[in-house]
Amino acid sequence: MYQPDRPHPLVIRGITTLPPSARNMRIGLFGGSFNPPHPGHQLVSRQALKRLGLDAVWWLVTPGNPLKDHSELAPLEQRVRQARNLITRPNVHVTGFEAEKGFRFTFDTLDWLRRSLPARRFVWIMGADSFSNFHKWDRWRDIADLMPLAIYVRPGSTRQAMSSRAAIALARFRFDEFDAKKLVNARAPAWVYLHGMMSGLSSSAIRQTRRVAPRTP
Numbered sequence: 773m774y775q776p777d778r779p780h781p782l783v784i785r786g787i788t789t790l791p792p793s794a795r796n797m798r799i800g801l802f803g804g805s806f807n808p809p810h811p812g813h814q815l816v817s818r819q820a821l822k823r824l825g826l827d828a829v830w831w832l833v834t835p836g837n838p839l840k841d842h843s844e845l846a847p848l849e850q851r852v853r854q855a856r857n858l859i860t861r862p863n864v865h866v867t868g869f870e871a872e873k874g875f876r877f878t879f880d881t882l883d884w885l886r887r888s889l890p891a892r893r894f895v896w897i898m899g900a901d902s903f904s905n906f907h908k909w910d911r912w913r914d915i916a917d918l919m920p921l922a923i924y925v926r927p928g929s930t931r932q933a934m935s936s937r938a939a940i941a942l943a944r945f946r947f948d949e950f951d952a953k954k955l956v957n958a959r960a961p962a963w964v965y966l967h968g969m970m971s972g973l974s975s976s977a978i979r980q981t982r983r984v985a986p987r988t989p
Contacts, residue, residue: 781874782835787852788872791830791865795891798956800824800922802897803832803878807846809855812971816924817864819968820897824922825953828863829897831855832881835871879911882918893956894919900929900965907937916942920955921963927970934965 782788793799800820806813809831817829833852836845846854848868855866875881878896885894896919898906903923906912915921916938923933933939947955947964955964 782848782871784849784868784871787849787868789867790869791828791867793828793889793892796893797827798825798893798895800826800829800895800897801832801882801885801919802829803834803881805836805845806831806833806851806855807844808851809858810971811858813855814858814860814864815969815971816897816899818861819924819966820895820922821861821863823952823966823968824895824956826863826895826956828865831864831866832870833866833868835868835876877910879909879915879918882915886918895922895956896920897922897924899924900926900933903938904929904932904936907941912938913941916945916961916963919960920958921961922952922955923963923965925965925967925970930965 800817802813802817802820804813813831817831820826820829833848833855835848848871852866852868859866870881873881873884875884882894882896885892896915898921900923903921909915926933942961942963945961945963947958947962949964949966952964952966955962
């Protein structure tokens, strides 16, 4: 059915295709603009693989976050290729498949993956800074009901994240951090807050630095 608010599908060979997967794989879904991707994204992926006992992590490079300004958004293909150039682990994959499906919101993406790949076990990965504003996302409660959530610590975000509307609403479904590897098999809603190594890098700060950097003669 045609949806007027859905952007036209964008098909780019090798960019908007899904990574390979198999039945019963434990897959972490790490969504974002990745504008640009940086080592902080790598850090979260490595920690998620280890702490959650995952087989793979998929970076879902969004065509554009509805809550963010798109004026500085690099083309999708550029962001996907930059992310792939950054990846050093064979079980971390990058895809821009949301553009091919015309998805704008996270719920649509996760719902489609659950229905299209029912034999996989998915976990949605997000930073604590994003979790602080999770209640502003479209259908955020439905997202929490779709699959388990893994929230990774971000510098200066713990207090705000743990006192957020989402954290309070989902408090009784929180897993102890020592049980993080059980999360992937848990029935949603379920979530865990992961402490660990942190990176002070952010895509917005990198863009700001690039804007003010002097040009070489």
